[in-house]
Amino acid sequence: NFVATMQPERFTVALSLLFLVPAGIGFYEAIQNTVRGKSTGAIIFILCAAFVLLYRPVLEPFRLFFNNKWYHVNCEFPQQITDLLGFLEKSTSREGRILLEDSEYIKYKSPNHEYFGGHLPALFSEYVKREYLCGPRPMYPIKHSYASFTRGVLFEKNINEYTLMELKGALNLYNVRWIVCWFQDTKNFLNQFPDYIVNIGEVDKFAIYEVKRTPTFFVKGSGTVTADYNRLELKNIVPENNEIIISYHWMEQLKAVPEVPIERVFIGGDPVGFIKIKNPSNSLTIVNSY
Numbered sequence: 243n244f245v246a247t248m249q250p251e252r253f254t255v256a257l258s259l260l261f262l263v264p265a266g267i268g269f270y271e272a273i274q275n276t277v278r279g280k281s282t283g284a285i286i287f288i289l290c291a292a293f294v295l296l297y298r299p300v301l302e303p304f305r306l307f308f309n310n311k312w313y314h315v316n317c318e319f320p321q322q323i324t325d326l327l328g329f330l331e332k333s334t335s336r337e338g339r340i341l342l343e344d345s346e347y348i349k350y351k352s353p354n355h356e357y358f359g360g361h362l363p364a365l366f367s368e369y370v371k372r373e374y375l376c377g378p379r380p381m382y383p384i385k386h387s388y389a390s391f392t393r394g395v396l397f398e399k400n401i402n403e404y405t406l407m408e409l410k411g412a413l414n415l416y417n418v419r420w421i422v423c424w425f426q427d428t429k430n431f432l433n434q435f436p437d438y439i440v441n442i443g444e445v446d447k448f449a450i451y452e453v454k455r456t457p458t459f460f461v462k463g464s465g466t467v468t469a470d471y472n473r474l475e476l477k478n479i480v481p482e483n484n485e486i487i488i489s490y491h492w493m494e495q496l497k498a499v500p501e502v503p504i505e506r507v508f509i510g511g512d513p514v515g516f517i518k519i520k521n522p523s524n525s526l527t528i529v530n531s532y
Contacts, residue, residue: 338457339421
């Protein structure tokens with residue numbers, strides 16, 4: 243599994259094409275040297291053995307390429323995704339995050355990419371300007387993968403193992419206002435709390451829920467946050483005990499304008515940590531200075 247994570251199957255086709263010419267030359271030379279001087283029966287046996295040994299690493303990737311739409315270049319969204327994005331644009335806002343239940347190819351467990359053969363959640367923010375939690379590839383081996391939701395596993399814990407109090411704490415910490423899910427076990431779990439998590443619509447396999455909570459990106463203190471690429475605008479800041487904590491991951495390269503120290507604080511098991519600022523002014527900007 244570790245090797246599969248580091249070398250996803252989609253790279254197999256590209257690598258096979260890249261090495262096709264030198265591999266073909268090498269294979270030809272190897273076969274020619276092997277069969278030289280051999281009888282017809284021995285040559286047939288050698289060729290059959292070579293086919294059996296080389297079928298999977300050489301020919302199987304090409305079979306996958308032609309038989310599966312996953313690897314075909316496609317410049318259009320499936321209609322179901324277009325409909326889902328339209329629903330999100332009408333029914334959500336930027337006051338809170340949209341928690342997306344992603345999917346991942348795991349042979350014998352999750353044999354399909356639920357977003358129609360691709361990692362389309364990566365493009366959601368480009369088409370509908372919202373803040374999203376999770377996606378597009380939650381299984382990469384980095385610390386930030388903790389904040390993911392994949393096939394019923396929320397923040398590295400099966401969603402069915404959450405109590406309502408634990409779930410509320412997690413959704414508050416990440417300022418989740420809406421949830422999009424496709425896994426039936428997830429739907430069954432969320433449907434247990436109709437007074438807190440309300441189903442507001444269905445688009446194909448996807449269920450969209452609204453979380454009945456007051457949204458805020460401030461974990462401590464209060465104010466407003468406007469997020470853009472590599473930039474956070476904080477206004478109307480009211481600190482609590484002379485400090486604020488916001489629901490955004492800390493990075494070493496972050497810089498505040500006007501300049502104030504940005505600290506890292508760990509909350510709720512998140513291994514990356516969140517942004518903490520002491521003695522903030524009424525408004526400030528946080529930028530990525532890398």
